[in-house]
Amino acid sequence: xxxxxxxxxxxxxxxxxxxxxxxxxxxxxxxxxxxxxxxxxxxxxxxxxxxxxxxxxxxxxxxxxxxxxxxxxxxxxxxxxxxxxxxxxxxxxxxxxxxxxxxxxxxxxxxxxxxxxxxxxxxxxxxxxxxxxxxxxxxxxxxxxxxxxxxxxxxxxxxxxxxxxxxxxxxxxxxxxxxxxxxxxxxxxxxxxxxxxxxxxxxxxxxxxxxxxxxxxxxxxxxxxxxxxxxxxxxxxxxxxxxxxxxxxxxxxxxxxxxxxxxxxxxxxxxxxxxxxxx
Amino acid sequence: xxxxxxxxxxxxxxxxxxxxxxxxxxxxxxxxxxxxxxxxxxxxxxxxxxxxxxxxxxxxxxxxxxxxxxxxxxxxxxxxxxxxxxxxxxxxxxxxxxxxxxxxxxxxxxxxxxxxxxxxxxxxxxxxxxxxxxxxxxxxxxxxxxxxxxxxxxxxxxxxxxxxxxxxxxxxxxxxxxxxxxxxxxxxxxxxxxxxxxxxxxxxxxxxxxxxxxxxxxxxxxxxxxxxxxxxxxxxxxxxxxxxxxxxxxxxxxxxxxxxxxxxxxxxxxxxxxxxxxxxxxxxxxxxxxxxxxxxxxxxxxxxxxxxxxxxxxxxxxxxxxxxxxxxxxxxxxxxxxxxxxxxxxx
Numbered sequence: 001x002x003x004x005x006x007x008x009x010x011x012x013x014x015x016x017x018x019x020x021x022x023x024x025x026x027x028x029x030x031x032x033x034x035x036x037x038x039x040x041x042x043x044x045x046x047x048x049x050x051x052x053x054x055x056x057x058x059x060x061x062x063x064x065x066x067x068x069x070x071x072x073x074x075x076x077x078x079x080x081x082x083x084x085x086x087x088x089x090x091x092x093x094x095x096x097x098x099x100x101x102x103x104x105x106x107x108x109x110x111x112x113x114x115x116x117x118x119x120x121x122x123x124x125x126x127x128x129x130x131x132x133x134x135x136x137x138x139x140x141x142x143x144x145x146x147x148x149x150x151x152x153x154x155x156x157x158x159x160x161x162x163x164x165x166x167x168x169x170x171x172x173x174x175x176x177x178x179x180x181x182x183x184x185x186x187x188x189x190x191x192x193x194x195x196x197x198x199x200x201x202x203x204x205x206x207x208x209x210x211x212x213x214x215x216x217x218x219x220x221x222x223x224x225x226x227x228x229x230x231x232x233x234x235x236x237x238x239x240x241x242x243x244x245x246x247x248x249x250x251x252x253x254x255x256x257x258x259x260x261x262x263x264x265x266x267x268x269x270x271x272x273x274x275x276x277x278x279x
Numbered sequence: 280x281x282x283x284x285x286x287x288x289x290x291x292x293x294x295x296x297x298x299x300x301x302x303x304x305x306x307x308x309x310x311x312x313x314x315x316x317x318x319x320x321x322x323x324x325x326x327x328x329x330x331x332x333x334x335x336x337x338x339x340x341x342x343x344x345x346x347x348x349x350x351x352x353x354x355x356x357x358x359x360x361x362x363x364x365x366x367x368x369x370x371x372x373x374x375x376x377x378x379x380x381x382x383x384x385x386x387x388x389x390x391x392x393x394x395x396x397x398x399x400x401x402x403x404x405x406x407x408x409x410x411x412x413x414x415x416x417x418x419x420x421x422x423x424x425x426x427x428x429x430x431x432x433x434x435x436x437x438x439x440x441x442x443x444x445x446x447x448x449x450x451x452x453x454x455x456x457x458x459x460x461x462x463x464x465x466x467x468x469x470x471x472x473x474x475x476x477x478x479x480x481x482x483x484x485x486x487x488x489x490x491x492x493x494x495x496x497x498x499x500x501x502x503x504x505x506x507x508x509x510x511x512x513x514x515x516x517x518x519x520x521x522x523x524x525x526x527x528x529x530x531x532x533x534x535x536x537x538x539x540x541x542x543x544x545x546x547x548x549x550x551x552x553x554x555x556x557x558x559x560x561x562x563x564x565x566x567x568x569x570x571x572x573x574x575x576x577x578x579x580x581x582x583x584x585x586x587x588x589x590x591x592x593x594x595x596x597x598x599x600x601x602x603x604x605x606x607x608x609x610x611x612x613x614x615x616x617x618x619x620x621x622x623x624x625x626x
Contacts, residue, residue: 076345121453122446125404129411132383133344155455158404161411162383165346166307183362185307187346 004032007044011266014052019244020270031256031266039219042212043253046200046239047266049207050254053171055243058141059105061191062098062171066106069167069189073135076165081112082134084127084164088118088152094245095140102139102169118152121159129161136160138168138186141242144249145234146177150184172240174249194240201237201251216253223252223263241267297377298337299349302370303361306340307348309390326360329371334361337374341381349375352389384415391428402463403452405430406438440467448493461497468511469496475518476539479532483539498542510546514538517553527553570596 011028021027032040053061073083085108087099096117103109114131116123118138128136143149149168157166166186173181173190181188196204201216208216217231224230231237232249240247246255246269256265259274338354351358354375361371381389387408409428413419418427421439425432441449444466454460473492477484487495499505514535521527531553538549579589 073345078345082344119455121404121455122407122450125407129383129407133380135345152455159407159453161387161408163341163344163350163380163386165343165348167346182304185348185350187348 003044004029004040007047008032011047015241015267017054017243018052018241018246018267020246021265021268021273023267027264028266031264034263035219039215042208042215045208045212046216047254049198049200050239050241050250050267053240053242058171058242058244059101062102062141062169063106065171065189065191066102066169069137069169070111078133078135078165079112081114082131083137084114084116084124084131084134085137085139086116086118086124086156088138088140088149091117091119094142095138097244098141098170099139118156121156124156125159125161128159128164131162133163134165136164136166137189138166140168140170141172141244142238142240142247142249143168143170143173143177143181143188143190144232144236144238144247145174146180147234149177150180153184153186171242174236174238176236194238199237199239201231201239201253216251220252223257225257245270299340299375299377300372301349301375302373303358303365305348306338306358306373306375307343307346307350308355308358309351322356322360325356326363329357329360330364330369333371334373337376339378340375341378344380349377350380352378352381384412387412387415388427391430401452402437402467403441403449405434406441406463409435409438410442437464437467440470443470445490445493447490448497451497461500462508465497465500465508466493468508469493471515472496472511475515476535479518480535480539483536487539492539495539495542499546502542504543504545506546513546513550513554516557517550520553520557 005025008025008028011031012023012025015023015028032043035043070080070083074080085099085103087093087095089095099115103113103115108115114127116127118124128134138149138153140149153166167189168181168186169189171191172194173188173192174194175196178188178190178193196202197206199205200207201213201220203213205213220230229235230252232247232251234249236249237251238247238249241250241254246267248269248271250267250269252263252265254266255272256268257263258272260268260272265272334357336354336357338357339352340349340354341352343350357373361373364371390408391412409424409430412428413424416427418424421432421435424430424435428435430438441463444452448461448466451461452463452466473484473489473496476492477489484492496505500508505511517531517534521531534549534553538544538546582589
């Protein structure tokens with residue numbers, strides 16, 4: 001009991017600033033108390049490897065990487081006015097928010113950089129046709145499998161006219177995505193690589209014993225109602241949380257059930273939370 | 280006016296005299312055509328060959344601006360094989376001849392010429408790229424554009440129709456959601472109908488405008504009242520079938536007015552009557568011609584055997600033809616009725 005309370009306090013210290021859901025000692029305690037003692041022991045071990053990226057760290061890391069990228073492009077004689085930042089995914093997805101954040105914090109408009117929405121093929125086509133050559137920078141916070149990105153990038157690449165190098169600016173990229181993105185002709189430009197061995201629930205990791213991992217993986221399946229991807233989208237079993245949201249590649253055990261029914265999460269994604277009532 | 284001389288714009292690739300050895304990761308697939316759709320079997324043979332002997336013929340590449348990667352101009356298949364081999368654990372060193380980056384138009388023309396051998400692009404991106412070529416070279420001649428790009432002349436013509444499609448509608452064909460996307464050939468098939476409306480229903484054309492008409496057709500398409508874009512052809516066919524006949528022509532115009540004003544009216548339901556009647560008449564005319572031809576060829580006038588049987592059969596045919604002629608001469612004959620109305624009205 002005391003150990004649980006100590007862990008709850010520690011979790012509050014680490015995830016207390018998580019924006020989509022208020023993590024308090026009480027909420028962390030309630031989260032822990034859903035599990036049996038053997039489960040709790042495995043969870044206590046795994047959760048220490050669930051890294052948290054605060055707003056300050058996130059912004060700093062991303063802006064630093066962006067600065068390095070612009071500097072590299074400048075050295076490569078690419079005028080900054082020929083650098084096009086592109087958001088990907090549906091409207092309202094993380095990419096759009098991150099692009100706005102980078103644009104404002106890095107003063108990209110003042111540098112003369114261009115911006116477009118990856119869903120606007122027509123605008124991309126016109127802009128690249130007008131510029132003729134330069135660089136395209138896709139922006140997001142995280143890439144798990146890289147599949148969704150590559151699918152979209154292949155689609156929109158057929159609308160690019162001219163010679164453009166392509167970069168993917170993001171905070172963290174999983175190693176499997178790194179390979180896929182790079183193979184598609186896009187240079188991943190990340191702050192950190194999330195290795196499989198750093199993810200406790202991933203098969204390649206040795207953080208947990210086989211028995212502990214099995215307990216947690218079974219628990220994930222139970223929380224996820226037996227549905228696929230209970231270890232996170234693409235079974236990536238990612239172990240990273242951003243201040244603004246948890247990637248969908250994070251296992252269910254940390255995110256809780258859909259709409260937090262049956263099982264509560266420690267750091268639920270915005271889409272895992274119950275629908276807000278509009279009154 | 281041509282912005283650039285063809286020869287300058289499409290000049291051959293300029294070698295830098297540099298041969299580099301790289302891995303697949305250092306190469307970017309042709310940005311203008313990322314769809315690497317090649318036949319599996321020849322690709323397998325090539326991969327086996329590379330596994331045994333390595334890449335023997337250097338790829339042609341150029342340094343991408345501000346990047347560490349090279350863009351592939353020639354050698355996409357070899358690149359795919361090397362990528363596959365890397366996935367299997369065999370990293371291949373790839374020799375590449377580095378050339379000066381191609382100009383925008385040379386890149387576009389190269390892309391056109393290679394994509395002929397791959398799965399065809401959607402028409403709208405092809406049209407956009409072709410428009411960029413025309414803009415750059417100032418060349419508008421279909422035959423010359425066909426030679427330059429490797430697109431067939433009909434393909435160029437189809438793209439040219441899309442140039443006139445207002446941007447508002449072009450965007451509908453560039454919708455990333457394939458379910459919401461309006462197929463590019465919708466505009467190609469719809470344009471003759473818009474022109475026809477301008478000709479036969481000038482009041483409606485003025486009231487709705489070209490854009491308004493297209494919007495109405497999109498509305499019908501979204502409401503699933505145009506089940507296939509080729510059904511627009513039935514409307515044109517219906518017009519062709521009826522234009523010589525004043526009565527039928529008026530009926531067609533009424534049908535077209537209803538069709539354009541009522542979103543719920545389905546294309547075939549509105550126009551199949553005109554098309555099917557015409558088809559029936561065409562078939563009947565062909566049958567008459569064949570019957571007479573066949574009969575004449577038999578030269579049975581002077582036969583002596585089975586005369587009664589033949590005569591009975593011919594009488595049957597005559598009875599049927601007489602009945603048909605009587606029916607056609609009746610008061611429901613639209614041709615006769617229309618002729619009368621026309622005479623009264625005009626004189």
